[in-house]
Amino acid sequence: MKTAPRADALPDGASTRIAAPKLRLEGVCKRFDVSGAHATVAVADFTLDIAGGEFLVIVGPSGCGKTTVLNVLAGLDAPTSGAVTIDGRAIRGPGPDRGVMFQDYALFPWHTVWGNVEFGLRHGPAGAGLDADARRKRVAGYVDLVGLSGSEAKYPHQLSGGMRQRVALARLMANEPDVLLMDEPLAALDAQTRIILQDELLRIWGQDRPAAKRRTVVFITHAIDEAVFLADRVAVMTSHPGRIKAVIDVGLPRPRNDATRALPQFQALTQHIWSLIRDEAYRATVT
Amino acid sequence: MAVFFVVWALIARGTANPILLPSPLAVGEAFAALAGDGELFRHAGISFGRMLISVGIAAAIAIPLGLAMGLSRTLDAIVDPTIEVLRPISGIAWIPLALFIFGIGNALPVFIMTYTAFFPILLGTVAGVHGVDRKLIDAARTMGVPYRAIVTRVVAPAALPSLLVALRLGVAASWTAVVAAELIGAPSGLGYAVEWYRELLATPQVMGFIAMIGILGYLTDRAVRALATRFTPWAVETRQAHS
Amino acid sequence: MSAAAASPATGAAPRPWPWRGVLLPLAILAVWQALGMLGGNVRTPLPTRVVAAARDLIASGDLPWGIAQSLGRVFLGFAVAALIAIPLGLAMGAFRSIERNVDPLIESFRPIAAIAILPLAILWLGTGTAAAVMIVAYAAFFPIVVNTVAGAGRVEPTLLRAAATMGLSRFATLRTVVIPAALPAIGVGLRIGMGVAWTAIIAAELAVGAKAGGGTTGGIGQMMFVFYAYSIELNRIVVCMIAVGLVALVLDRAIRLGMRLLMPWAPRP
Numbered sequence: 001m002k003t004a005p006r007a008d009a010l011p012d013g014a015s016t017r018i019a020a021p022k023l024r025l026e027g028v029c030k031r032f033d034v035s036g037a038h039a040t041v042a043v044a045d046f047t048l049d050i051a052g053g054e055f056l057v058i059v060g061p062s063g064c065g066k067t068t069v070l071n072v073l074a075g076l077d078a079p080t081s082g083a084v085t086i087d088g089r090a091i092r093g094p095g096p097d098r099g100v101m102f103q104d105y106a107l108f109p110w111h112t113v114w115g116n117v118e119f120g121l122r123h124g125p126a127g128a129g130l131d132a133d134a135r136r137k138r139v140a141g142y143v144d145l146v147g148l149s150g151s152e153a154k155y156p157h158q159l160s161g162g163m164r165q166r167v168a169l170a171r172l173m174a175n176e177p178d179v180l181l182m183d184e185p186l187a188a189l190d191a192q193t194r195i196i197l198q199d200e201l202l203r204i205w206g207q208d209r210p211a212a213k214r215r216t217v218v219f220i221t222h223a224i225d226e227a228v229f230l231a232d233r234v235a236v237m238t239s240h241p242g243r244i245k246a247v248i249d250v251g252l253p254r255p256r257n258d259a260t261r262a263l264p265q266f267q268a269l270t271q272h273i274w275s276l277i278r279d280e281a282y283r284a285t286v287t
Numbered sequence: 288m289a290v291f292f293v294v295w296a297l298i299a300r301g302t303a304n305p306i307l308l309p310s311p312l313a314v315g316e317a318f319a320a321l322a323g324d325g326e327l328f329r330h331a332g333i334s335f336g337r338m339l340i341s342v343g344i345a346a347a348i349a350i351p352l353g354l355a356m357g358l359s360r361t362l363d364a365i366v367d368p369t370i371e372v373l374r375p376i377s378g379i380a381w382i383p384l385a386l387f388i389f390g391i392g393n394a395l396p397v398f399i400m401t402y403t404a405f406f407p408i409l410l411g412t413v414a415g416v417h418g419v420d421r422k423l424i425d426a427a428r429t430m431g432v433p434y435r436a437i438v439t440r441v442v443a444p445a446a447l448p449s450l451l452v453a454l455r456l457g458v459a460a461s462w463t464a465v466v467a468a469e470l471i472g473a474p475s476g477l478g479y480a481v482e483w484y485r486e487l488l489a490t491p492q493v494m495g496f497i498a499m500i501g502i503l504g505y506l507t508d509r510a511v512r513a514l515a516t517r518f519t520p521w522a523v524e525t526r527q528a529h530s
Numbered sequence: 531m532s533a534a535a536a537s538p539a540t541g542a543a544p545r546p547w548p549w550r551g552v553l554l555p556l557a558i559l560a561v562w563q564a565l566g567m568l569g570g571n572v573r574t575p576l577p578t579r580v581v582a583a584a585r586d587l588i589a590s591g592d593l594p595w596g597i598a599q600s601l602g603r604v605f606l607g608f609a610v611a612a613l614i615a616i617p618l619g620l621a622m623g624a625f626r627s628i629e630r631n632v633d634p635l636i637e638s639f640r641p642i643a644a645i646a647i648l649p650l651a652i653l654w655l656g657t658g659t660a661a662a663v664m665i666v667a668y669a670a671f672f673p674i675v676v677n678t679v680a681g682a683g684r685v686e687p688t689l690l691r692a693a694a695t696m697g698l699s700r701f702a703t704l705r706t707v708v709i710p711a712a713l714p715a716i717g718v719g720l721r722i723g724m725g726v727a728w729t730a731i732i733a734a735e736l737a738v739g740a741k742a743g744g745g746t747t748g749g750i751g752q753m754m755f756v757f758y759a760y761s762i763e764l765n766r767i768v769v770c771m772i773a774v775g776l777v778a779l780v781l782d783r784a785i786r787l788g789m790r791l792l793m794p795w796a797p798r799p
Contacts, residue, residue: 074695093694100695106688110710110795120696123706155795175696288634307654361550368551369558375778377729380771382736383758384575387767463643467733470645478646485649493653497646504641 016235016247021049022216023073023179028082030068042068044241046082050218053211057219057231059273061280065242066220070183073218074100086179096126099177103184105168107156114152117143117170126175142170145204162193169204179216180205186226198229199257207254224277228269229256236276239284245276309491317491318498326480331499334465334476337393338507341400341461342408346454349409356409357416357446358438370409378403378464386472396468396476403464404457411453415446451515458511462504477503575764583765584772592753593769597777600731600749603659604781607666608727614667615674615723616716622675623682623712624704636675644669644730648737662734662749669730670723677722681715682708714796717789724781732774750774 028046033039043065050056058066071077072084075094084091086098094100107116118139121127127135143149146166156164165185172180186194186201206214221227227234231250238245250269252260260266292311299310309317321327356363378399389395419442427441469478477500484492559577566576587593622629644665651661685708693703735751739759754770757763790796 076691076694094691094697096695096697098695100692102688102692104688106686106692108689108692108707108710110713110793112795119693119706123702124693124697126697155797157795157797288638290631291635364550365554369554372555372775374775375782376771376775377732377778379729379733379736380754380774383754383767384764384771386758387762387764459641462641463645466643467645467737470648470737481646481649485653488653490650490653493649497642497650500646501638501642504643505637508641 016048016244018049018051020052022052022054022087023050023218024048024083024085025069025072026083026085028069028072028079028084030065030072030077031080041241043072044243046243048235048244048247050216051211052216053214054232055205055207055214055217055219055230056233056235057221057227058235058237059221059224059227059277060237060242060245061239061277061284062222063284064237064239064280066222066237067183068242069237070100070181070218070220073179074098074181076100096120096124096175097177098179098181099172099175101165101168101172101180101182101185103187105156105164105188107164107167107171109156112153112155113143113148113159113167113170114139116156116167117174119171120175124175126177139174142174145173146170147200160193161189162197165189165197166200169201173204177215179218182217182219184220184222187221187223194223194226198226202230202254202256207256224270224273225261225266228252228266228273229260234269234273236273238277239280248273306488306490309494313491314494314498317489318495321492321495327495327499330475330477330480330496331503334469334478334500335503335507337396337476338400338458338461338465341397342404342454342458344397344401345404345457345461346408349405349457350412350450353409353412353450354416354438354443354446357413358442363413370406374406374410378460379467382468382471389472391472391474393473395472396465396478399468400461400464404461407456407460408453411456412446412450415449415453416442418449419445448515448519451511451519455508455511455515458507459504462500462507466500573762573764575768579765580768580772583763584769587766587769593750593773596748596750596753596770597773600735600751601777603662603749604666604724604727604731607663607731608670608724610663610667611670611723611727612674612720615671615719616678619675619678619716619719620682620704620709620712623679623684624708629679629683633679636672640672640676644726645733645737648734652738657738662731662738665734666727666730670727673722673726674716674719677715677719678712681712681719684715685711713789713793717785717793720789721782721785724785725778728774728778728781 025046025048028043029041030043031039031041046065046069058069060066068077072079073091075091075098091098108119111119118135121130121135121138130138140149143152146169148163148166148170151159151163156167159167168185186197189197205217219227219230228250234248234250235244236246236248237243248269252263252265252269295308295311299308302308305313318327352366356366381399381402382395385395385398389398423441423445424437427437432440465476466478466481469476470482473479477496481493481496481500484490484496563577566574570576584593618632622632647668648661648665651664655661655664689707689711690703693707698706731749732751732754735749736755739752739755750770750773754767757766757770
C-alpha cells in the first residue's frame with residue numbers, strides 16, 4: 001500500500017503510456033466548426049493509454065472535453081487528427097465491443113426491462129449466433145446480476161433512477177463488450193443512491209476478480225470522491241483545450257467499500273486531485 | 288419545387304384539356320391578368336378584412352375570458368363543459384343555421400369565422416395561464432408582490448408565448464373557414480371568386496385564386512410569427528407540429 | 531386562496547359542487563326555450579322541438595344513414611391520407627435529403643384549405659363521392675405528415691446513439707428505434723387529421739348541396755343544407771349540428787383509445 005499519492009507530472013509521455021494497452025489515444029485533437037463562428041477546439045494533443053481490465057476514471061472541470069474523449073473512444077465522433085485504437089486496430093465507428101452507458105440512461109421507453117436488456121442481442125451483431133434460448137438465458141443472467149430479477153416486465157417510466165441505471169448497465173453488459181465506456185452515469189442520481197450504485201457498479205464489474213478476468217472501464221465523472229473510490233487510475237483533465245494534466249495511481253486496496261472512504265489515504269488523494277482542478281472550477285463559475 | 292412545375296407542365300401537355308388541367312403558364316397568365324386589373328386584390332382584400340375583423344372579435348372575447356378561466360378554478364368549472372360541448376360542432380356546421388339568421392352577405396362569413404377562431408384562442412389562452420411555472424408565481428409571492436401585480440407582471444408575460452401560438456392557430460382556423468363560408472354564403476371574397484370562375488369553367492382563374500388563398504394564408508402566418516418573435520423573444524419556438 | 535372552511539369532523543374541505551358544470555348549459559337552454567316560446571313562430575328552433583325532431587330523424591333512419599354515408603367517406607379519405615402521409619413523413623424525418631426536397635411542396639400547399647380545392651375537385655371528379663374523398667384525404671394529409679416528420683426527426687439523440695453503440699445498421703435503427711419513438715407524435719397527427727377530415731366532409735357536402743343543387747353525395751352535410759334551403763326545418767338542422775358534434779367527439783376518443791392500445795408503455799396521464 002502506498003503511503004502518499006504519487007502525482008505524475010505534466011504529460012511527459014511516461015505516465016500516460018503503458019506497454020500493450022487495450023485502448024490508446026495518441027495525439028488526438030478534436031475541433032468543432034460551429035457554423036459561421038470560429039472553431040472550438042474541444043480536445044488537443046490528447047494522449048493516454050488504457051490497460052486491459054483496468055478501471056480508469058477521467059476527471060475534470062465542466063466543459064473540459066471529457067465527453068468528447070469518450071465519444072472518440074466510442075467511435076461516435078472521429079478525431080480531427082491523431083489516432084485512437086483498440087487492441088492496435090483503428091477505431092472507425094461505434095460497435096458493441098465498446099459498450100456505452102449514457103448519463104440519461106437512454107432506455108427505450110417502449111420496451112420493458114427485459115426488452116431493453118435484450119435489445120442489442122436481438123437486433124445487433126452481438127446476438128449473432130445466439131438462438132432464442134441462449135439469448136433468454138443470457139438476458140436473465142444479466143438482469144439477475146444487476147439485481148432486477150422480478151422487475152422484467154416493468155416499463156422505464158415505472159422505475160426509479162437507480163433502477164433505470166441498473167437496466168442501462170445490464171443492457172450494456174449483455175452484449176459482453178470488451179470495453180465499457182461510461183459518461184457520468186451516476187450524475188442524475190441523488191447522493192445516497194449514488195453511493196449505493198457505486199458499490200453495485202464495482203460488484204457487477206467484478207472488483208474481486210483478477211485484472212485479466214475483468215472488462216476494461218473508462219468512466220467519466222466530475223465528482224472527485226467518486227473517481228477515487230472507483231478507479232485504478234485517475235486521469236485529470238484540464239480545459240480549453242482539453243488535455244491531460246496528470247495521471248494518478250490510486251493505490252487503495254480492493255475490494256472497496258464504505259470503510260475505504262474513511263481511509264486517510266482516500267482523503268489525501270481527493271484533496272490532491274481537487275487542488276489540481278480547483279482554479280479552473282472557480283473560473284468556470286464566473287466566465 | 289421546380290420538378291413540381293415541370294411535371295405539371297408535362298401532364299398538362301399530355302391531357303391537352305385546358306379546362307381539366309391548364310398549363311402552369313396559363314395559370315400564371317391568368318394570375319397576372321387578375322392582379323393587373325385589381326380583381327385579385329379586391330377579393331383578397333375583402334376576405335382578409337373579414338378575417339381581421341373576425342379574429343379581432345374572437346380575441347377580444349376569448350383572451351379576457353381565457354385569462355379569467357385560467358386564474359379561477361370555479362369559473363373554469365362552470366364554463367368549460369359548455370365550451371367542450373360546443374367546440375366539436377365546427378363552425379362549418381353552423382353555416383345552414385347562420386344562413387337562415389343572417390342571409391347571404393358580409394355578416395355570415397364574419398360570424399362563422401369568429402366562431403371558428405374563438406375556440407383555439409380561448410383554449411390556448413387557458414392552457415397558457417395553466418402552463419405558467421408555479422415556481423415563478425411562488426417566487427413573486429415570497430417577495431410580497433400583491434395579487435393584481437402577479438397577474439399583470441408574472442402570469443400575463445409568462446402566458447404570452449402560448450397566447451400568441453393560440454392566436455396563430457385561430458388565424459389559421461378562420462382562414463380555412465373563410466373559404467367555406469364565402470363559397471356558400473357571400474357575394475364577394477376569394478372563396479366566392481373561386482366558385483364563380485368554376486361555374487364558368489375558367490380553370491386558370493380558379494387556380495389563380497386558390498394560389499392567392501395559399502399565399503395570403505402563408506403571409507399572415509408569417510406575420511403573426513414575426514409578432515411573436517418581436518414580443519416574446521425569450522420563447523424559443525422550434526418547428527411546431529400543428530394542424 | 532380558497533375560503534373553504536374545514537369540516538370539524540373530518541378535517542377535510544367540503545367538495546366543490548359536482549354540478550357546477552351543468553349550470554351554464556341548463557341556463558342557456560332554459561333562456562332559449564323561454565325566449566322562443568314567447569317571441570318565436572312555428573319555425574323557431576326550441577330545445578323541446580329539437581328533441582322531437584331528433585326522435586323523428588333517428589326513427590326514420592335518415593340521420594343514421596346520413597352519418598354512415600359521411601363516415602364512410604371520411605374513413606376512406608383518412609385511410610388514403612394516412613397510407614401516404616405516414617411512410618412519407620417517416621422517410622422525411624429520417625433522411626434530410628428527402629425532407630429538403632419535399633418540404634417546400636408541402637409547405638406551399640398547406641395554407642390552402644381543403645375546401646378551397648373543392649371546386650377543382652368537382653371540376654375533375656364531379657359531385658359524387660370521389661371528389662368528397664379527395665377533399666378529405668387532402669385535408670387529413672397535412673396534419674398527419676407534419677406531425678410524423680416532427681416525431682421521426684425528433685427522436686432523442688441518445689436513443690439513436692445507444693442503438694449505434696450496439697452495432698445496429700441504419701435500417702435496423704429506423705425500424706426498431708425511430709418508428710416506436712415517433713408513435714406518440716404520429717398519434718397526435720392522426721387525431722388532428724381525423725378532426726380536420728370530419729370538418730372537411732361536412733363542408734364539402736354542404737358546399738355541394740348548395741351549389742350543385744343536391745348532386746349525388748348525400749351525407750349529413752347535405753342533409754343540413756336541404757333542411758335549410760328546401761324544407762326549412764330549422765329544428766332538424768340543429769339536430770344535425772348536434773350529431774356533427776357528437777360524432778366528432780366519438781372519433782376523437784376512438785383514435786385516442788386506439789393509440790393507447792398501440793402504445794402500452796405510455797404512462798397514464
